[in-house]
Amino acid sequence: MLDERAPIYTGRRINEVELLRAQILAKFETLELPGEAVAFVLEELETGTNPATVAAAGRALRGTSTLPPEAPELLVDAIARLRGRDDTLPAERRRPDTTVAVTALADLASTLEQLGSRVQRALPALRALLHNEGDGFSPAVRATLGTVVDELSAPAPHPASCCAEGTAGTRPRTTTLDDRPTVRGLARLELENQDGGRLTFSDACGGRPTALAFFYTRCMNPDKCSRTVTRLAELAKLAEDAGLAANIAGISYDPRFDHPERLKRYGADRGMRFSPHCSLLRTVGPFDPLVDAFGLGVGYGPVTVNRHQVELFVLDGSLRITKRFERRLWSEDSVLDALRTAS
Amino acid sequence: MDVDRYRKRYEAELAKAAAPPPRRSRSRRSAAAVAPVKRAAARAEAIEAAPVEVQNLDDRVGELLAVLLDRKESVAVRSAGLQALGALDFLGPRFDPYRAAYKETLRTLATDRSRTLRERALERLALDKDRYAQDLLIRGLEHPEDALVSDARALQFLAYDDHAELAPLARRVYKRSTGVAREEALRMLATDPQSERLFTRLLKDKSEKSSIRRICASGLQSLNPQAFEKTAGKFVADDSDYDEIRATSLAALAHGREARETEPDPKLVDTAEKLTTQSRSPALRASSKRFLRATGV
Numbered sequence: 001m002l003d004e005r006a007p008i009y010t011g012r013r014i015n016e017v018e019l020l021r022a023q024i025l026a027k028f029e030t031l032e033l034p035g036e037a038v039a040f041v042l043e044e045l046e047t048g049t050n051p052a053t054v055a056a057a058g059r060a061l062r063g064t065s066t067l068p069p070e071a072p073e074l075l076v077d078a079i080a081r082l083r084g085r086d087d088t089l090p091a092e093r094r095r096p097d098t099t100v101a102v103t104a105l106a107d108l109a110s111t112l113e114q115l116g117s118r119v120q121r122a123l124p125a126l127r128a129l130l131h132n133e134g135d136g137f138s139p140a141v142r143a144t145l146g147t148v149v150d151e152l153s154a155p156a157p158h159p160a161s162c163c164a165e166g167t168a169g170t171r172p173r174t175t176t177l178d179d180r181p182t183v184r185g186l187a188r189l190e191l192e193n194q195d196g197g198r199l200t201f202s203d204a205c206g207g208r209p210t211a212l213a214f215f216y217t218r219c220m221n222p223d224k225c226s227r228t229v230t231r232l233a234e235l236a237k238l239a240e241d242a243g244l245a246a247n248i249a250g251i252s253y254d255p256r257f258d259h260p261e262r263l264k265r266y267g268a269d270r271g272m273r274f275s276p277h278c279s280l281l282r283t284v285g286p287f288d289p290l291v292d293a294f295g296l297g298v299g300y301g302p303v304t305v306n307r308h309q310v311e312l313f314v315l316d317g318s319l320r321i322t323k324r325f326e327r328r329l330w331s332e333d334s335v336l337d338a339l340r341t342a343s
Numbered sequence: 344m345d346v347d348r349y350r351k352r353y354e355a356e357l358a359k360a361a362a363p364p365p366r367r368s369r370s371r372r373s374a375a376a377v378a379p380v381k382r383a384a385a386r387a388e389a390i391e392a393a394p395v396e397v398q399n400l401d402d403r404v405g406e407l408l409a410v411l412l413d414r415k416e417s418v419a420v421r422s423a424g425l426q427a428l429g430a431l432d433f434l435g436p437r438f439d440p441y442r443a444a445y446k447e448t449l450r451t452l453a454t455d456r457s458r459t460l461r462e463r464a465l466e467r468l469a470l471d472k473d474r475y476a477q478d479l480l481i482r483g484l485e486h487p488e489d490a491l492v493s494d495a496r497a498l499q500f501l502a503y504d505d506h507a508e509l510a511p512l513a514r515r516v517y518k519r520s521t522g523v524a525r526e527e528a529l530r531m532l533a534t535d536p537q538s539e540r541l542f543t544r545l546l547k548d549k550s551e552k553s554s555i556r557r558i559c560a561s562g563l564q565s566l567n568p569q570a571f572e573k574t575a576g577k578f579v580a581d582d583s584d585y586d587e588i589r590a591t592s593l594a595a596l597a598h599g600r601e602a603r604e605t606e607p608d609p610k611l612v613d614t615a616e617k618l619t620t621q622s623r624s625p626a627l628r629a630s631s632k633r634f635l636r637a638t639g640v
Binding site: 013014015018019059076083084085086087088133135136137138139141173196218220256257261301302303304306318 | 373384391436437439440444446447472474477493505506509510511534535536537565566567568569599
C-alpha cells in the first residue's frame, strides 16, 4: 500500500497521495510495524516535506517493538526540517476527546516523548536543536522537547536499554554478487541528452561502470531531485579526481516536460559539468521500460509524477545492476566505492 | 499562545468601545451612525501602524489572530489584521512558532462572508500550496455555485502550484470561459505537455486576441522549444502580424537560443537583421537585437 506504484495512488494529485499515505502510516501506531514498511517510514522522516505525512511516519514508530537504530536521529532531523512549515493535523487525526488542533511538530515531539529511553541516541542532536533553534518552536513543542531532553539526560534505570533495538532492514537495499539482475534489455532504448543529442541506453551506460539516478525537474522536494542532481555533479568530480572511468547519469521521470534545454539548465544550476560520460537524459519514447527493468519507485498523477523515491543504481560495464541505493539518501563516497567495485 | 483568551479580551474591549453613550440628541444620532465607521478606520490604521516588537510577538500575534476570527469586526479592521500578520510572516524563523495557528486561521477566513477576506486568505494559502485551499478552489471551478472567488482568481491561485496537476480542469475552464479566466486557464496549461497542439493552433490563429497568442507563444516555448522555433520563425517574418507577437516570439527565441548549441535558422537571422533597422516598433527592434546577440551574430 505504501509503494508508489500501488493502484490507489494512480492518477491522483500529490496532495491526495500525501493524505492517503499519512492515513496508512498513522494506522501502524496501533499495529506492529512490518519489516517491509520500515524503509518507507524512515524515508518519510528523512526527506518528507508534508507535515501530516511526516508526523504519521513518527506515529508509525510508536507501534513498533523493534525501533530501527537510525529512527531517533531521523525524528529529530524531521522536527528540524519542519520547523518553518508546521501545520495543524487534519481533524480526523485529533484526539476524540478534544477539539484542540494538534500540529505536526507537536505530534513528532510527542512521539519522541512516548518512545522514551528508546530514543536515547538522539539526545545530542535534540539538545543541539533546542539550544540553537529552540526559539523557532511554539512554547508547547519547546516544553515537550525540553521534557524529552531532561528525561534522556537522567541516569537510566536500565543501562543499555537501546541494545534490544533493531539493526536490520533499514539500510538501502543492496544486491549480492550472485544475484545481479541485468538491464541489457534496455540496451537499444533511445535517449536524448541535455544537448539534444540522441543515443542509446547502451551508449550512455555501457562499457564502464555507471551511477544512474532518476529525477525530474519540477520535483518540489529539495531533498530529493535537486539534491540528487547536485550530488551527481559532486560524484562526477570525485570520480574524475580519483581517476575512475565511470559514467554519471540522471534520467528524468518526466520526459515529456523535461526537454533538453530544461535538463541542461537544471544540471548546470546544480554544478554538473556535462561530457559524454556525465549527462542528464530523457527517454524519447515511452518511459515504462525503465520502470519495469529497474522496478522504479515512481507513481503518476493526471499530468506528472505524484510521488517517487530517491533511487540510484550502480551498473557494471555489461549493464548488470551491482548495487541499488533506494529510499534513503546516498552519499557520494558510498556510490564511489560501489563504482570501484563494479569496475 | 491561547487564541481564545485573546479573543475574549478583544471582544471585551470591543464591547466597551462600542457601548452607546447614555443620552443622545437626534442630531447626535446621525453622527453616531458614522462613528463606528470612523472608529473602524482608526482601528485599522492603528493596526497597520503598530510597530513590530519581536519581544512581544506572542501577544501581538494572538491579538491579530483574534481580530481575524471576529466576524463582528469590520472588514477594514480584519483586513488590516491580515496585512499585519502577512508582514510578521516575513520575520521568518521568529514567526515559525505561530505558523500553524496562522494557517488554521486563514483556512477559517477562506470561507468568510467577506469576499475581500476570502480572496486574500485563499491567495496566501494557495501560495503555500495548501491542500484545503486548493480543494476549495477546485470545487468552485467544478461547481460554480460553490465558488468563493472568480474563475480567473481561482486559476491564478491554483497556478502557484505548478504541480497541482489540474490540466484537465484548466482545459474545461478554457473551453467554457472568455476574457481573463480563459487566459488564466491557458497560463495553467503551459506546464502540460499535452497542450502543445492547442498552443500551436492558437499561436497561428490571427483571429485570436494578441494577449492569448502571447500566452501561447511563451507556453509553447516552455513546452517544446524546437516546435516553437519552427512555428515562431514563420510569423516573425510576417509583416502583417502584430508587432507585439513578433517581439514576444523573438524574445522567447533569444531566450531559448542562450541554452542551445545548434545553428539558428539562417532565414530567421536575416529577418531579425532587417527588423533591427527597418521595424517601427521599438519592442520588435529590441527583441531582434537580443535574438542576434543570443545567436552570436
